[in-house]
Amino acid sequence: MKRALIIGGSRGLGLGLVREHLTRGWHVTATYRSPSPELEALGAETMALDVTDTAQIGALASRLAGQTFDLLFVNPGIMASRLPVSQAAPADIEAMMLVNAISPIRVADALAGYVAAGGVVGFMTSILGSIGTNEDGRMELYRASKAALNSLVRSFRARHATADFTVLALHPGVVRTSMGGPTAPLDIETSVRGLADTIEARRGIGGAAFVDYRNEVIPW
Numbered sequence: 001m002k003r004a005l006i007i008g009g010s011r012g013l014g015l016g017l018v019r020e021h022l023t024r025g026w027h028v029t030a031t032y033r034s035p036s037p038e039l040e041a042l043g044a045e046t047m048a049l050d051v052t053d054t055a056q057i058g059a060l061a062s063r064l065a066g067q068t069f070d071l072l073f074v075n076p077g078i079m080a081s082r083l084p085v086s087q088a089a090p091a092d093i094e095a096m097m098l099v100n101a102i103s104p105i106r107v108a109d110a111l112a113g114y115v116a117a118g119g120v121v122g123f124m125t126s127i128l129g130s131i132g133t134n135e136d137g138r139m140e141l142y143r144a145s146k147a148a149l150n151s152l153v154r155s156f157r158a159r160h161a162t163a164d165f166t167v168l169a170l171h172p173g174v175v176r177t178s179m180g181g182p183t184a185p186l187d188i189e190t191s192v193r194g195l196a197d198t199i200e201a202r203r204g205i206g207g208a209a210f211v212d213y214r215n216e217v218i219p220w
């Protein structure tokens with residue numbers, strides 16, 4: 001049985017990824033920051049984790065010692081402000097950078113040794129993090145946080161150059177969650193099915209890639 005560790009499974013796309021992998025017959029361990037009855041109802045193994053808390057990251061790594069995972073997926077992200085840099089509150093800027101860019105890498109570094117040979121480390125980024133396709137500048141702080149994540153993902157890959165896993169920066173599409181809003185074009189089921197298919201299609205390739213839920217490559 002394949003094993004997944006999904007960080008940030010309380011709701012939205014993270015919850016959808018837990019459900020999708022359970023449906024595919026995987027054993028799933030999922031973390032949550034806020035308690036989630038929806039997650040508990042799915043039957044995954046669950047553990048608490050606020051990704052901004054380094055002590056909690058260490059405790060999770062200790063608790064999982066000895067286990068291996070075919071997929072480590074780091075999902076959390078926030079849209080604390082849509083304002084331009086000069087108007088956004090400093091606390092919102094800090095929160096977005098910490099949750100979206102820094103914390104996912106801290107979590108992945110702490111757990112990289114638990115990824116099985118031939119496994120995948122997935123990070124939930126966004127096409128808005130693509131510097132190469134940034135023509136309209138909307139949501140510039142969120143964009144910057146995901147561009148920072150993308151850069152750190154490549155550094156993570158370089159720091160773990162000899163590790164036998166594939167690293168993916170994944171764009172889920174624009175999805176109807178509390179972040180994506182009610183008019184977003186994609187439902188959660190379509191996005192997570194595509195993400196899971198993309199992860200399986202890329203398993204064993206190695207390196208690092210920035211791709212969307214249809215396995216289409218996005219310019220870094």
Ligand SMILES: NC(=O)c1ccc[n+]([C@@H]2O[C@H](COP(=O)([O-])OP(=O)(O)OC[C@H]3O[C@@H](n4cnc5c(N)ncnc54)[C@H](OP(=O)(O)O)[C@@H]3O)[C@@H](O)[C@H]2O)c1
Pocket residue numbers: 008009010011012013014032033034049050051052075076077078099124125126127171172173174175176177178179180181184
């Ligand atoms: N929806 C879209 O259209 C879209 C598009 C591109 C990328 N994304 C990315 O996809 C990911 C999931 O977004 P979503 O649309 O599912 O949004 P969402 O419904 O707002 O869910 C966000 C998730 O992140 C978790 N989270 C936030 N801060 C956390 C922290 N400090 N520690 C642990 N977990 C934390 C939340 O947990 P709580 O329940 O505790 O708040 C929740 O599970 C994010 O990285 C987002 O940037 C989404």
